[in-house]
Amino acid sequence: MYNPKVGDTIDSLDTPAMIVDLDIMEENIEKLMKLLKSTGVKIRPHLKTTKSPILAQRLIDAGATGGCVAKISEAEVMAAGGIEDIFITCEIVGSVKIARLVELFRLHPQIRIVVDSKEGSNAINDALVASGIERQLQILIDLNVGLNRTGVSPGESTLALARHISGLKHLKLIGVHGYEGHLQHVHGREEREEKCRTAMKVLSNTADHLRIEGFNIHTVTTGGTGTSEFCATSPGINEVQPGSFIFMDADYRNAIGRTFSNSLTILSTVISKPEPNRVVIDAGLKSLTTDSGFAEPKNLDNMTYTPMGDEHGSLSWESGPELSIGDRVEMIPSHIDPTINLHDVYYSHRNGVIEEIWPVAARGKVQ
Numbered sequence: 001m002y003n004p005k006v007g008d009t010i011d012s013l014d015t016p017a018m019i020v021d022l023d024i025m026e027e028n029i030e031k032l033m034k035l036l037k038s039t040g041v042k043i044r045p046h047l048k049t050t051k052s053p054i055l056a057q058r059l060i061d062a063g064a065t066g067g068c069v070a071k072i073s074e075a076e077v078m079a080a081g082g083i084e085d086i087f088i089t090c091e092i093v094g095s096v097k098i099a100r101l102v103e104l105f106r107l108h109p110q111i112r113i114v115v116d117s118k119e120g121s122n123a124i125n126d127a128l129v130a131s132g133i134e135r136q137l138q139i140l141i142d143l144n145v146g147l148n149r150t151g152v153s154p155g156e157s158t159l160a161l162a163r164h165i166s167g168l169k170h171l172k173l174i175g176v177h178g179y180e181g182h183l184q185h186v187h188g189r190e191e192r193e194e195k196c197r198t199a200m201k202v203l204s205n206t207a208d209h210l211r212i213e214g215f216n217i218h219t220v221t222t223g224g225t226g227t228s229e230f231c232a233t234s235p236g237i238n239e240v241q242p243g244s245f246i247f248m249d250a251d252y253r254n255a256i257g258r259t260f261s262n263s264l265t266i267l268s269t270v271i272s273k274p275e276p277n278r279v280v281i282d283a284g285l286k287s288l289t290t291d292s293g294f295a296e297p298k299n300l301d302n303m304t305y306t307p308m309g310d311e312h313g314s315l316s317w318e319s320g321p322e323l324s325i326g327d328r329v330e331m332i333p334s335h336i337d338p339t340i341n342l343h344d345v346y347y348s349h350r351n352g353v354i355e356e357i358w359p360v361a362a363r364g365k366v367q
Contacts, residue, residue: 008354010347015269015328016287018343018360022350024263025246031260032228032245033063039232044068044087044221046243049337051362052346053081055246066110068241072100073365079108081361087221088113089177089241091142091150093120097367098127105137112138114177116152118164121171128170136172139165140219143206145178145199154206162215175219176210178203179241184226185255185292192256196230204236226256249336251292264346265298265330266339268313270323278316279323283331286310287342292335305331 010019036043042065047056056067056078066085069075075086092101092113105111115121141161144151152158165173180199186192207217223231223240231237244252247264268283284307288295297303302320307313333339346358
């Protein structure tokens with residue numbers, strides 16, 4: 001029976017397999033903490049990347065403050081794995097989700113969430129009233145800082161929502177949240193920084209305006225891997241949420257450079273060579289996502305990858321090193337978060353020897 005274990009080499013793994021170079025991953029974590037800790041902001045990594053309480057705890061041990069998740073189902077996994085300080089960054093709407101939130105909050109009172117509507121805040125407050133829970137749930141207003149996805153508009157709409165939340169017995173307004181996701185992959189450091197700082201002014205000015213109006217806004221949270229260093233040095237920002245830095249992907253690397261390195265790859269095998277300058281590997285759409293472009297072979301710059309359906313991918317080249325049937329190839333994902341969601345486990349190795357095997361505990365947790 002196929003049963004990879006600690007102490008095996010990655011050469012013994014069947015493919016496709018998701019592998020993590022521990023030396024590179026640990027260096028990425030150290031780099032981020034060194035880059036941001038001196039600013040004094042809290043670092044709350046977004047765990048929709050790793051989907052793992054084990055890695056969340058590793059980040060906390062390195063200096064992070066809790067973590068972010070996107071969905072209530074991810075929060076349930078993290079809480080069950082011992083991660084208490086969790087911020088859910090997507091709106092929680094609908095009776096089923098709210099019921100799950102109430103039960104999670106009953107057991108894990110440090111949970112905090114976003115809202116961007118009176119309807120959403122009313123429904124959550126009503127459910128808490130009915131639950132018999134007496135304490136208040138911590139709320140951040142989700143502000144649209146230019147992504148134009150979720151979030152209330154800056155100005156009077158935000159003030160009106162803050163006043164409404166403050167009138168609800170079971171909700172406690174503690175801050176504002178704004179994600180500049182549209183700027184994460186802007187190529188060119190100067191342009192990315194300029195646009196990011198403009199978005200940060202919107203966020204921090206909103207927090208200041210709410211304070212002037214009498215609201216106790218003590219958390220202003222934002223940022224991703226592509227912008228956190230700018231957010232952390234923008235006046236008024238006191239928490240950032242980078243996630244992809246731990247593993248990186250081709251899309252982020254192409255946008256922001258090589259501050260962080262690609263520590264996660266999908267190990268694949270050449271299974272066919274239909275042409276002299278083209279091979280087929282066993283990693284297709286079920287192993288590598290394509291929403292941010294195609295994956296890239298590691299250390300094989302002369303080759304181009306093209307998916308060929310669920311199970312197959314093509315690597316072609318004009319000149320340079322060649323591949324043969326049976327060769328192993330490490331593929332760098334183009335978008336790390338959804339690629340991880342395609343796999344059950346991480347095989348983490350050091351110098352090719354597996355040290356740990358981590359389950360992707362929040363895989364498929366999209367509710």
